[in-house]
Amino acid sequence: MRTLGIIGIIFWMAVIAIVGTSPKLQRIENVDGTQKRRYVVGFAIFAVLPIILWAGFRDGAGYVDTNAYIRMYKLVPDNIMQAGDFIANVDDKDPGFTVFLIIIKMIFGTSYRPFLLIMAIIEMGIVALFFRKYSSQFVLSLFFFVASAEYFSWIFNGMRQFLAVSILLVGFGLLLRKKYMHYIILVLIASTIHGTALIMLPILFIVQGKPWNKKTMITILFAVMILFATSRFTSLLDSLLQSTQYADAVSSWNDDGTNPIRVLFQMIPTILAFIGRKQLQKEDDRTIAICTNMSIISSMLWLVSMVTSGIYMGRLPIYANMFNYILLPYELDRFFAKESAKIAKIGMVIVYLSYYYYQFHFAWGTI
Numbered sequence: 001m002r003t004l005g006i007i008g009i010i011f012w013m014a015v016i017a018i019v020g021t022s023p024k025l026q027r028i029e030n031v032d033g034t035q036k037r038r039y040v041v042g043f044a045i046f047a048v049l050p051i052i053l054w055a056g057f058r059d060g061a062g063y064v065d066t067n068a069y070i071r072m073y074k075l076v077p078d079n080i081m082q083a084g085d086f087i088a089n090v091d092d093k094d095p096g097f098t099v100f101l102i103i104i105k106m107i108f109g110t111s112y113r114p115f116l117l118i119m120a121i122i123e124m125g126i127v128a129l130f131f132r133k134y135s136s137q138f139v140l141s142l143f144f145f146v147a148s149a150e151y152f153s154w155i156f157n158g159m160r161q162f163l164a165v166s167i168l169l170v171g172f173g174l175l176l177r178k179k180y181m182h183y184i185i186l187v188l189i190a191s192t193i194h195g196t197a198l199i200m201l202p203i204l205f206i207v208q209g210k211p212w213n214k215k216t217m218i219t220i221l222f223a224v225m226i227l228f229a230t231s232r233f234t235s236l237l238d239s240l241l242q243s244t245q246y247a248d249a250v251s252s253w254n255d256d257g258t259n260p261i262r263v264l265f266q267m268i269p270t271i272l273a274f275i276g277r278k279q280l281q282k283e284d285d286r287t288i289a290i291c292t293n294m295s296i297i298s299s300m301l302w303l304v305s306m307v308t309s310g311i312y313m314g315r316l317p318i319y320a321n322m323f324n325y326i327l328l329p330y331e332l333d334r335f336f337a338k339e340s341a342k343i344a345k346i347g348m349v350i351v352y353l354s355y356y357y358y359q360f361h362f363a364w365g366t367i
Contacts, residue, residue: 002058006360087099127169160193161315259306
């Protein structure tokens with residue numbers, strides 16, 4: 001079932017690309033004050049439906065974190081009388097997720113399947129609507145997300161953190177409209193689901209302004225400094241994390257860091273953004289400006305995770321990485337002439353498919 005799903009979802013993306021050529025599925029709508037052509041909501045949800053069903057009806061076999069989530073779900077109480085005592089006594093620094101589990105269990109009972117299905121609906125539904133609203137090419141953005149194997153990493157495994165990521169994707173419009181206090185409140189809510197969401201507090205200010213501005217350049221400089229002072233940085237991080245749920249785990253830093261191939265692959269949109277930085281700086285598109293700066297931050301976090309811990313530092317880029325899937329289709333259209341853009345898109349599709357095979361076959365040994 002798992003291997004069939006991994007292969008089948010790529011064929012589904014081909015079907016979606018063909019069906020998506022129909023002009024009847026698109027309409028003109030207002031996107032944060034600008035009239036743009038977008039797919040109807042129904043098509044966006046239809047495009048991710050197989051992932052939702054696959055993730056929602058899976059069992060624990062073959063999925064790294066799923067059994068842990070199932071055990072967690074079985075432990076929480078299913079009535080309001082026990083909920084307060086359970087939350088007060090549980091050793092959990094992310095209580096928002098515990099409350100979320102309790103609510104689901106009180107409504108749907110002890111079977112874990114509604115829990116997995118609800119998580120899949122929320123997370124993939126938000127991803128689909130996020131790409132539909134902000135990407136100039138929804139189908140291509142969704143394909144890049146799928147072919148990067150991110151859907152498998154987060155929808156099937158790191159569900160709790162990706163729920164926090166999804167909450168913040170909903171708030172992207174707040175960033176665009178500079179409603180920073182509202183966004184900060186959203187970050188604090190998301191941090192009760194997964195504490196790593198707090199990384200977005202400094203990031204929300206760094207990403208403001210034109211692409212490749214002074215703030216992002218300082219971020220790059222900081223990342224480079226970490227690359228040359230890894231041991232001091234990890235010692236500092238150990239100290240900062242002593243009072244968090246990662247205190248025991250991070251102190252060992254017992255992995256070899258993120259695979260350099262993965263880091264290079266994830267940096268593709270940032271590399272293209274650097275090549276076309278002069279053109280990006282001329283653009284008056286706040287969405288793309290923020291996405292570009294998010295991409296830069298994501299790349300710096302990937303580089304840091306490569307020389308520190310892939311398991312722990314490698315969790316952080318996802319908060320900014322999701323914006324790469326908005327940026328990359330835009331770059332392929334803007335940085336190339338019309339005919340060259342078609343060749344560039346085909347080439348990028350081949351690169352992503354190759355990475356998809358590499359990730360599942362060689363890195364994870366799944367197929």
